[in-house]
Amino acid sequence: MDELTKGVLRFEKDIYPKRKDFFDRLIARQYPRALFITCSDSRVVPNDITDSDVGDLFMIRNAGNIVPPYGEVMGGVSATIEYAVMALGVKNIIVCGHTHCGAMSAALHPETIAHMPIVRSWLNHCESARRIVAGYVDLPEAAQLKVLVEENVLAQLDHLRTHPSVAAALASGEMDLFGWVFDIENGHVFTYDGSQGAFVPMSEDYLPNATPKRRRRVL
Ligand SMILES: [Zn+2]
DSSP, X not given: OHHHHHHHHHIXXXXXXXXXXXXXXXXXXXXXXXXXXXXXXXXXXXXXXXXXXXXXXXXXXXXXXXXXXXXXXXXHHHHHHHHHHHTSOOOEEEEEEETTOHHHHHHHOGGGGTTOHHHHHHGGGGHHHHXXXXXXXXXXXXXXXXXXXXXXXXXXXXXXXXXXXXXXXXXXXXXXXXXXXXXXXXXXXXXXXXXXXXXXXXXXXXXXXXXXXXXXXXX
């Protein structure tokens, strides 16, 4: 804890005062650019990955970047999604998985978490992704894990769409969903292109959308 305490003191003494005007502008209201849902893993740092700043990302973090389907668990994840969309007016939601994910490894090998009933129960939310990977048993372990990480992002995007606030925003064409995988081995982020059905490298010219959105009906 010593290092963290020293860090707080440096923030109070050096960092915050230097950016006082910037922080003052954020006091009245926040205008985050996106809701960023990712894993609790300490090696995944959303503001670093996106080179963004304080106030840019409204975040949900948990083991395995999981979004329980609407109605199943009315907990913190569901409440935070509703607040982000309805109170903050967030128009972009990113679900970001990552390579070497401990939660996904555990999902692949449930015997390793037999003594952790809460983790086991939580990871049931990625059962559909795990079932897809069961079709790839001939692949090496690392490849299976890669498939699971990607399929889990897609499964959680599906769950996200069951949340009424998200469904309504998508139906009116006011929301974009993105599925990312951060590769901690090389710092690259791959994004899901719904039109190709594949994760592709980030590009300045083309921003793939994870899920095609419906446009507002013309009646
Ligand atoms: Zn993880």
